[in-house]
Amino acid sequence: MSARKYCPTCDHAPLKVHDFHGEEVDVCRRCQGVWFEKSNLDNIIAAKCDQVEEADYTDNLGSHQRPARCDCPDCGKRLQVFHLLEDYHLDLKVCVACAGAWAPGETVSRVANSSAIKLALEDMNQSTSWKTWVFEFFLRMPVEYNMRPRRLPWVTYALILINTLIFLGYFFDERLTWLAIDHFAAMPAEIQSGQSLWTLVTATFLHGGWLHLAGNMYFLWMTGDNLEDALGHWRFLGLYLLCGILAGLVSVLANLGGTIPSVGASGAIAGLFGMYLLWFPNASLTFMFFFWQKKLAPAWYFALWLGLNFLGMLLGEQGVDYWAHIGGFVAGLAIGAALRGRVWRSNPLLAHLAGPEVQVRR
Ligand SMILES: [Zn+2]
Ligand SMILES: [Zn+2]
Structure with a gap:
């Protein structure tokens, strides 16, 4: 003693x-x-x-x-x-x-x-290199700097696998492609009249082309692993689908009476962006300004992404469901704000890393 x-x-x-x-x-x-x-x-x-x-x-x-x-x-x-x-x-x-x-x-x-x-700070504070530059310059995708998830994000991996398999299942056959779109894509006029409401979910598993699929799956992989770690597997899956449904509903409201079918996981994934930026404020995503690659806080990155969506809408670029992106993103922000306290309480490490004591090198 x-x-x-x-x-x-x-x-x-x-x-x-x-x-x-x-x-x-x-x-x-x-x-x-x-x-x-x-x-x-x-x-x-x-x-x-x-x-x-x-x-x-x-x-x-x-x-x-x-x-x-x-x-x-x-x-x-x-x-x-x-x-x-x-x-x-x-x-x-x-x-x-x-x-x-x-x-x-x-x-x-x-x-x-x-x-x-x-350990997490070491990952978050890594600097960009020629490898990250080459990656983003040619593939046009951001590089993520965040803590590594502690549990295997198998729901995220399963979603990527399922989306890819479904795509491979119909894309090479024109007849199957039309069949898939006919039965499983979301058409505003139909949903408005209360028909085929389940297409709000099934549409999130269809993609219109390779680039559409690859882009979406990359962003799902990038944000999904950390969110699944923070939420737990099933809650993550539930919120992913919920964001997809809410994004689809916003798209219906913006295209009342529309007969153009809508497909893609983008709305659900945009929901993930909203949660990600609120729960991982000290993570970084790179953005390529012409030839200059810069690490940005997720809030800045997704603000730019949102701005580009509005720009695309104003310029009237066809073939992108901007309202689904915006709807999913706003839904994700609302869910993210509502759950933030709970998520941080059950993940002290995540809360510590979101604090102002953290000095991120960007
Ligand atoms: Zn002493
Ligand atoms: Zn004392």
């Missing part, structure tokens, strides 16, 4: 021993701050992050800021303020003599998650 310790920030409040993720740590009842001995912290971090076997938290510390105005509860030396991680501007008070660390109550969960935060 070690000597009685006192809170370094509250005047002479004694620290109480508490169990924290299986480690005995010292907690101040008054300010909820936690004193970690070095071995406590290393063990907690290693247990929290499945990608780390043995942690030495001091390897991950960010830059030294200044001396703190309080002393180590163990050895009485002056504590030093460090950023928790590089690129993560949250303060941790560390004793450089015994390597113990003091974390204010509200940052404790971030400290415990620090290894996972560090």
Whole structure:
């Protein structure tokens, strides 16, 4: 049993021993701050992050800021303020003599998650390279910088597979193509009169050509894996289909009485964009301004994407269901805003990465 310790920030409040993720740590009842001995912290971090076997938290510390105005509860030396991680501007008070660390109550969960935060920051802060440039220049698709999902996004993969198989199933035969469009595409006039309402769903699984399919599937792959990770598999699938239905309804309203059938997953995927930009504000997507590739915040990227949709509509470009894009996007934003608190509460890591402490290099 070690000597009685006192809170370094509250005047002479004694620290109480508490169990924290299986480690005995010292907690101040008054300010909820936690004193970690070095071995406590290393063990907690290693247990929290499945990608780390043995942690030495001091390897991950960010830059030294200044001396703190309080002393180590163990050895009485002056504590030093460090950023928790590089690129993560949250303060941790560390004793450089015994390597113990003091974390204010509200940052404790971030400290415990620090290894996972560090790995995600490394992915999010990567810079563009000649490879990403060549990729975007020729394929016209953005490159994504975000945390890697922790669970296999099998619903996303299944959706991509199903869309592709359906496309391959009819596209090479003109008769089958017409049959598919006849039965499964969404026609505004029909839906308006309450007929074939299920085509609002089936239409999202049809595509008009290779580029249409490839573009949609790329964006589904890019945003779907992280969203599925955040939501869980079935909720993700439900919201994907819901966005597709809402996008289809907006398209019907914009084309009342229309007899041009509408196909494509774009509306459902535009819904994913809305959720993605609200839940992953510190991720980046690249945009190619002529020859200059730039990492953008998702909000900026999708604002540009929305602007291009309005532009296309104004210029009267045919063959694209702009209203389905816009409808799906607005539906995704509304759903994203409604669920954001819940999603962040059930994914602390995701919430930490969305915080203002994160310094993303763009
Ligand atoms: Zn205290
Ligand atoms: Zn010390």
